[in-house]
Amino acid sequence: MPASTHRCAIERTTLKQISTFGSAGYQPGDLQLLRDANDDAAVARLLANCPVMRLEAGKAVVESNQAQLYIVLRGVLAVETDSNTGMADGNGSVSKVLPGESVGEQSVLDEEANLSRITALEDSDILVIEADLVWKLIDQSNVVARNLLRLLSFRIRAANAQLRTRQKLGEFYRRLSMNDGLTGLYNRAWLNDLLPRLAATAHSSGAPLALIMIDLDHFKRFNDTHGHLAGDQALRTAAQVLSGALRPSDFAVRYGGEEMMVLLPDTNGKLAVAVAERLCERMQQAVVFADMRQPLPHVTASFGVATLQPQQSEQDLIARADAALYRAKELGRNRVVQEDLTG
Numbered sequence: 001m002p003a004s005t006h007r008c009a010i011e012r013t014t015l016k017q018i019s020t021f022g023s024a025g026y027q028p029g030d031l032q033l034l035r036d037a038n039d040d041a042a043v044a045r046l047l048a049n050c051p052v053m054r055l056e057a058g059k060a061v062v063e064s065n066q067a068q069l070y071i072v073l074r075g076v077l078a079v080e081t082d083s084n085t086g087m088a089d090g091n092g093s094v095s096k097v098l099p100g101e102s103v104g105e106q107s108v109l110d111e112e113a114n115l116s117r118i119t120a121l122e123d124s125d126i127l128v129i130e131a132d133l134v135w136k137l138i139d140q141s142n143v144v145a146r147n148l149l150r151l152l153s154f155r156i157r158a159a160n161a162q163l164r165t166r167q168k169l170g171e172f173y174r175r176l177s178m179n180d181g182l183t184g185l186y187n188r189a190w191l192n193d194l195l196p197r198l199a200a201t202a203h204s205s206g207a208p209l210a211l212i213m214i215d216l217d218h219f220k221r222f223n224d225t226h227g228h229l230a231g232d233q234a235l236r237t238a239a240q241v242l243s244g245a246l247r248p249s250d251f252a253v254r255y256g257g258e259e260m261m262v263l264l265p266d267t268n269g270k271l272a273v274a275v276a277e278r279l280c281e282r283m284q285q286a287v288v289f290a291d292m293r294q295p296l297p298h299v300t301a302s303f304g305v306a307t308l309q310p311q312q313s314e315q316d317l318i319a320r321a322d323a324a325l326y327r328a329k330e331l332g333r334n335r336v337v338q339e340d341l342t343g
């Protein structure tokens with residue numbers, strides 16, 4: 001390619017030409033992409049007139065419509081991946097490009113303009129290679145082709161690793177938004193999302209769905225006597241009792257304050273009462289440790305049990321379980337009451 005064509009594309013950038021690669025005194029073999037190409041005459045010939053450009057610290061390469069490959073000869077570049085490409089998660093990530101390393105291979109290969117923002121972290125000298133010259137290098141040098149494949153393979157691995165990390169992080173935050181921070185049980189937001197779906201499934205399949213509403217007894221007194229932190233510990237203990245006693249298909253939710261809820265898909269009223277009895281029993285036996293040397297008094301809870309009736313909404317189900325819980329409190333607490341289906 002004639003040298004004038006290079007100049008035309010480059011003048012639109014903040015880069016200033018300081019020499020050509022042929023006269024700058026660098027060895028191709030020192031550059032990642034040209035490793036083992038020191039004795040490759042075709043490579044030397046093709047690169048001889050390629051411009052070596054200076055990018056001052058803090059300056060960015062102005063976007064070019066044409067794909068170009070940048071190889072750092074001296075200095076450091078920061079490459080901020082574009083967040084509008086659909087490849088990123090909206091947060092562009094920044095990586096450093098050190099002497100010998102390159103940026104822009106992918107845009108050269110897919111013939112797209114480089115959408116990354118490239119900035120010099122210090123005064124940097126850069127070998128700029130136009131896309132069609134990169135293709136000529138690939139055509140004429142097996143060594144360059146192999147180095148490029150190696151480089152791309154490394155980039156794919158790195159991108160996959162980053163993707164996996166982001167997926168894990170996404171999963172972590174998803175869980176965080178569904179779980180109550182104090183007890184680890186599902187939270188109200190999760191319930192609002194899931195309960196209508198559980199109810200719809202139960203209605204359409206005809207399988208029973210039971211709900212147990214649970215409220216710790218005299219919890220205000222517990223807090224007042226032992227302090228709020230001990231109260232928090234009692235709540236955690238109660239949550240452990242629930243999650244430790246349920247089947248994997250059941251769900252325990254912190255409904256709010258000292259109120260919790262258990263959802264039992266595929267469970268009829270009789271079975272749900274048996275589960276609630278078991279929970280009630282375990283609750284009064286569970287030891288509340290705020291300080292290992294001195295356990296706190298046991299907490300008890302009252303339980304209201306209801307099952308989804310035909311045509312009943314999930315709000316009706318909660319209301320019926322709540323009414324049964326209220327009755328359990330009235331009858332003296334630390335007990336299970338099933339909804340009254342005769343009324």
Ligand SMILES: Nc1nc2c(ncn2[C@@H]2O[C@H](COP(=O)(O)OP(=O)(O)OP(=O)(O)O)[C@@H](O)[C@H]2O)c(=O)[nH]1
Pocket residue numbers: 182215216217218219220221223227228229230231232235256257258329333
């Ligand atoms: N430590 C602690 N206390 C809480 C939390 N959420 C709610 N509470 C307390 O739970 C207590 C609930 O009190 P009440 O609604 O009067 O009920 P109760 O004292 O348990 O009485 P009964 O339900 O009638 O047995 C209040 O004192 C709340 O401050 C929490 O996250 N941590």
